[in-house]
Amino acid sequence: MNSEWSVEEDSLSHPMLFSDFQPLDELLDTYLLEDDPESIPNHHLKELIGDSGADPSQPHLCAADNNHAETHSSPHTTQDFSSDQISDDDLVNLPIQELNKRLKTLPRAEAQMLRKRRRILKNRSYATSCRQRRVASDESLKEQNQRLKDQLREVKEILRKTIVDRNLYKSKCERLEGLFQR
Amino acid sequence: MNSEWSVEEDSLSHPMLFSDFQPLDELLDTYLLEDDPESIPNHHLKELIGDSGADPSQPHLCAADNNHAETHSSPHTTQDFSSDQISDDDLVNLPIQELNKRLKTLPRAEAQMLRKRRRILKNRSYATSCRQRRVASDESLKEQNQRLKDQLREVKEILRKTIVDRNLYKSKCERLEGLFQR
């Protein structure tokens, strides 16, 4: 049994109905001035990636396994080991121009493989950020949703109190008018 | 006297303030009784699958190409007849028990391949429904969000009018009380 409408309810945190309604007006400012629900934040769904390292030792247990031991990139004499000269890290992060320079010194087939691997590695991180973006956007929607529900509840409560208040004034007016009738 | 506090907001579509506030109360019922925002529908995110047919001719352009041209497949070696006996459709839809019966008549390797393919086909549709579910859930959140924004706007408008209404009654009370002072 929710005695929502009894005015005697001092348990409410706003013991001001009727004689003092400043608090209501303040709250009104708070809400009515913030007139556009569309303007709710919602813009914090970026800056989440930051990959760069994270050696994907066995990315999917099926990716082409190029043996990368670039802990101390060995710019050694021979280019015999060809593809080993370029770490995965360089492969993705080097500007394409710089990469092409290095690839020119390699056999065509080798170069092609490396380009393909570059694309795969890049796609891998695109996929990762795509997923993170989706998750972030979902969370954001849920948060916004919760905020809206809370606001709605609050505004409804204010409305309820305002109506009680108005009804009291109305009754008082009618009583006073009754006195004049006599 | 009444020229002072007559309602100037005739431009509003609710020309009832002060003297007639039934509409407000009706709207109040509409909103306050629907007290729990948590109870908004949100349960229509199912019944979306319904695959069954739709020959995925080239599912990803990379799936194992089983030659499903049973009209007259290419019988170059012995094993071809065998696997062609079971269509992809049967492969996914037959109860496992029934399928096993049929597989018993086939070479082990063949049977293993078919089991694996069954798993792949099933996973394909699991993935599809997973994706659809995600999309549906997202849309649902967005819709709910829009509804909440609309409701909030509406309740705020009602509150605004109610406050105007209350203030008018309050002014009137003060006026009447002033008359008694003399």
Added chain:
DNA sequence: ATGATGAGTTAGCAG
């Protein structure tokens, strides 16, 4: 076994 989901791969579109 079945179903669900994170992650890697591929195709294909957009810039």
Added chain:
DNA sequence: CTGCTAACTCATCAT
């Protein structure tokens, strides 16, 4: 080419 994303496959977890 770069970046993004739908769809597929695989690994893994839970039932």
